Amino acid sequence: MKFKNIVKGLLGVIVIILAQSCNKSTLDNIKPTGTPTSTNFWKTAADAQAAANGLYEKQSNSEDLYGRGFFWFINASDDMVVGRTSADRENIKNFICTGNESSIYAPWSLHFVVMKRANDVIANVPAINMDQSAKNFILGQAYFVHAVMHLEIADLYGSDKQGAPLQSRTNPLAFPAQLASVKDNYAYIEADLKKAASLLPYFDQLAATDKGRAHKTAAWAYLAKTYLHAKDYVNAEKYADSVILSGKHALLSNYAGVFKIANNYSSEYIWSVASNLNGQSILPGAMLENKGWGLYNGFGYYQPTKELVDEFEAGDQRLAATILKKGDTFQYFGQTYTYPIGGKSNSLTGYQFNKYMEPFSYAGGIHISPNGDEPSTDLNVPLLRYAEILLIKAEAQIMQGKNGDAALNQVRVRAGLAPKSGATMADLKHERRVELAGEWSDRNFDLVRWGDAQATYAKPLHGSDGSVVWKARNFDPARDNVWPIPPKDIQISQGQLKQNAGW
Template identity: 30%
Template sequence: MKKYILAMVGLVSVSMISCEKFLEEKPYDFIGVANFYKTEGDANAALNGAFSSLQPQTYFGRTSWLVTELSGDLMRVNAALADRDNLYGQTFDASNGEIGNWWNSNYNLINRANDVIKNVPNVPMDVARRNNIVGNATFLRAMAYFDLVRSFGSVPLILNPTTDLSNLKPARTPIPAIYAQIIGDLKYAEANCFAENLIPANAKGRVSTGAASALLAKVYLTKASIPAAKEASDYTNSLAASNKVINSGLYALGAYADVFDVTKENNRDHIFSIQFDLPPNVGNIVVRMHLPAGLNGTGSFVVEKSFEDSFLPLDIRKALTLRKETPTSQFAYYSKFADPLRQTNNARNNVLITRYADVLLLQSEALNEINPADANKLTGINAVRFRANLPNLLLANVATKDAFIDALVQERAWEFSAEGHRRFDLLRLGRYKARQLAAFNRTVADKYLLFPIPLTETDLNPNLLPNNPGF
């Protein structure tokens, strides 16, 4: 069982619900910073509050994969709603509600993480455990800023909780400075979070040093794709980070079906996941939204036909990823997320932020950028393909940088569809416009390569203007 706690630390009061695993119950009333942060239990409760902010449907409970997958090329809207239709059709603007949710939820997480980072270092407790708590918070802050900068570009960099009222209308921060903060936070997490094998069983879901290294590998690759932020060392830094994870021996590829089995969560395939469970805990709506109405779902989304047709005959992932309600159904639905114990909207499926397969493919991506002629770039991608029952790629067929990127774009589609990666994968690998054209015969304007800053934010804070070009 996985249970959760909600802690509004740094505000007027703290509200909590029951918890298990690493989220332990501790009731408080009328608590502020001055009379909180006294014990190790307080420090853990504050961190639990940061983790709990990941779960709402306006964040990783739903919005995260709406904004990242509907604006890609693998999923289509099946139940019309304007915000979703506009993401899918590349017609979104600053009034889009899901984009607004994405902005607000990331900053809510940042505020809670800032509270932990500022106050926990003063708590008298074991130094290693204290640094681990702060490392978890710096990881969460880095993850939020990484999602913000690759979604919106330049955004305000806020490093103090909202109890600091000195700057209520912050300006946007240059992209290189945001990446520098992300990398600094992740390096702290990498150095101070516990290794995966040292995290107690009742604390699964906390950040490991391997999770920090894995996210660093992707951050460096993404940074290298942005001319304003790129540095010559980005690819070698990414490779070093992915190698730390691979060489740790703590992670491995198991059976592909086990990746999504709710009875086998937090296994060696899973590097960092957001935890969900059945009521009275926070459940995940993802299963119901993908299931068709005939299977007690909402049928909100279906598989893009071009993606369904792209699978190679031997690939075992197709049968585990999608299926059709009836043999004559026009579209398949995503079946990789399932929970036989689901209660309407609530399922046990964790949201998988980083998997070991992701790190293997990031290693291959970095090696291809460093030297396209290096046959070692095939090691990671071929390990992922072997698990899927596909033959190895041969260097002769992907010898050029662009040929290998095309293969990687396809492999990442088969491996990670509907998991919240697609928009960012296509942008990082330089294939966003090409895939929109191929899948939809649609030419995408440059302005849609970034989301607009939400209108609700620019109305309150004119220092966020001008908005991103075209909005």
């Protein structure tokens, strides 16, 4: 792990704490090897604010977390394929990876780096003499960010048989230990999010300069999601209702509007990667046609399948907003083109995701990075938005034997479709797929938690012309419901970490 990737954007003793062992493993990096050597940090309100700023730096300013790295796990689903030859990424897609792949190790490591930063804030900020409301806001952010990072690690690596590793707050010198079950991870996350919600203000109470920081309904929203993943449907419904009944959020009238720069902080916003053309998430560029038809250095990594396209009902307005298919017109660098431009595309499937194309529509590239090797944009990439909260409520209600029509139909009607009556889990699964396609909601994890992954992945994936573009895959739920823990960190733990079964 390179030193510059660990310490970028931080100051003073934070640099010392986070970079103590920068050439060792991730979990060794986040294990303090002693007390900080500096005596001039964790003293002032400015120190606390600098530490709070550090909570977001790796989330937004690293392609290996919310840029493209973490997205390789989502790419494992039936919604998309690896668009460019890459053995490591193809191994992830085919569930034959080892955990040593950089595309697995990098996001794994960054999650623990961010959690370490959050724990440092939680341990040190309470003793600082500063305005109490400002202190509460900083602590609330730390609990929230830790919980989000922890939830993603728990979902990827934790099972009922073996939980995901976690650094002890009571004994930070101890090597991060695996909890007994992922249920224990979820319980820890739930407690953190409740603490965060008690400390954080509502989004509309934030100063303009604080937009993009944690807020109260974001904590409730992630509580709803955590309880859903823990299969506690009563509390999933309860906290989805906390968001809904707060009156702070609403669906935009136009689905395509969700993915426009002007609506980065609209009523549908709950939590996103705060981005701009100078850095942050490169996902829009990662999804753009490889080499961008000669106008920009798109990466062409994630290409939608015919299976996804065929899932949309006739008249569903989300299809055009989500997918570019042959003959569709779109704006690109200030001009109107027909997809694919010039009749040529290097898309393996013959499709491209359209959700993140708005930044590339402007003449002069005014909303995209001038450095095509780091193709960030001014569009905030959604991580959890209000439509998903409605679908979480609907799923929780259906799983309790209740009627989930009201929440689910808000999403359908916005898409121009007739409402459902007596919606089933099949209806809910369909709605999640088409509403959240190509987003961080993680279709692969949905299939895993529903028990649908094995049957789904036993079928090949197709391109627009009907040809097979990805062969059927062998998915063993006993092993593949979770991902392999990086062996290098198992080795450095001297046996304290155990590999997930079968890997």
